[in-house]
Amino acid sequence: MNFFDRLADRIAVADSVVSVGLDPDPDRLPDAVADADLPRWQFNRRIIDATHEHAACYKPNAAFYEDADGWRALRETIAYAHGKDVPVLLDAKRGDIGNTARQYAEILSDDSGPAADAITVNPFLGRDSLEPFLQRAEKGVFVLGRTSNPGGADLQDLELASGEKLYERVVHLADLWNDNGNVGLVVGATNPEELADIRELVPDIPFLVPGVGAQGGDAEAAVEHGLADGVGLVNSSRGIIFAGEEAADRGDPEKFFEAAGRSAKQLKDQLNQYR
Numbered sequence: 001m002n003f004f005d006r007l008a009d010r011i012a013v014a015d016s017v018v019s020v021g022l023d024p025d026p027d028r029l030p031d032a033v034a035d036a037d038l039p040r041w042q043f044n045r046r047i048i049d050a051t052h053e054h055a056a057c058y059k060p061n062a063a064f065y066e067d068a069d070g071w072r073a074l075r076e077t078i079a080y081a082h083g084k085d086v087p088v089l090l091d092a093k094r095g096d097i098g099n100t101a102r103q104y105a106e107i108l109s110d111d112s113g114p115a116a117d118a119i120t121v122n123p124f125l126g127r128d129s130l131e132p133f134l135q136r137a138e139k140g141v142f143v144l145g146r147t148s149n150p151g152g153a154d155l156q157d158l159e160l161a162s163g164e165k166l167y168e169r170v171v172h173l174a175d176l177w178n179d180n181g182n183v184g185l186v187v188g189a190t191n192p193e194e195l196a197d198i199r200e201l202v203p204d205i206p207f208l209v210p211g212v213g214a215q216g217g218d219a220e221a222a223v224e225h226g227l228a229d230g231v232g233l234v235n236s237s238r239g240i241i242f243a244g245e246e247a248a249d250r251g252d253p254e255k256f257f258e259a260a261g262r263s264a265k266q267l268k269d270q271l272n273q274y275r
């Protein structure tokens with residue numbers, strides 16, 4: 001069973017397409033976990049406890065774990081999420097060549113401990129830079145297709161000699177690279193018309209749609225165009241995991257994590273209106 005088959009099962013069980021981003025910014029952790037051993041792990045554990053009923057997937061961003069304690073926290077987080085039967089998508093945006101690419105892909109290896117079920121990758125170096133990921137047929141590979149940050153237009157909007165824009169070419173390539181049925185696309189939610197156009201280009205590839213929540217992305221468009229045969233993910237990070245910051249300011253750690261659970265459920269209910 002490959003990643004998208006497992007994800008479809010999880011979506012059905014949780015009745016949810018919500019991806020919860022686990023980005024434990026050390027400067028925003030509540031006092032209840034800030035002084036603990038491996039505070040990022042303790043924070044993620046409490047978030048998972050509060051949100052797992054509403055989560056189709058967890059998406060830790062590697063940038064928040066790039067140190068020795070961080071990688072330990074990430075491994076514990078992946079194992080704990082798996083214990084709740086929730087898959088994990090590592091947002092790492094990897095992309096390199098040769099031995100480096102093969103080494104990066106080892107983060108998906110189950111031989112050395114709990115590994116992520118899927119990963120985000122950067123296609124700028126071409127297919128050979130992604131081949132070590134694509135060859136892992138049981139793992140999901142989400143290719144950066146169209147990002148919603150303002151600077152994305154610097155490259156992604158460039159028109160090629162063929163008349164297509166660079167991001168459209170990337171989308172077509174992702175479809176060509178999908179030999180193992182394990183390729184998805186990252187497509188931002190802040191431009192609904194563009195999201196619809198990309199779905200027309202690749203009708204069968206699931207999307208990871210970030211930007212719903214704190215970034216103000218369009219929830220209806222994210223569901224209408226982000227899902228392929230009912231499978232896809234709509235991500236919120238800060239809008240869920242830091243929803244309880246006011247409660248933390250009042251010295252109430254339990255309400256901090258309860259707020260994350262409520263926020264995840266609210267997003268699930270919002271998205272389910274359009275499924």
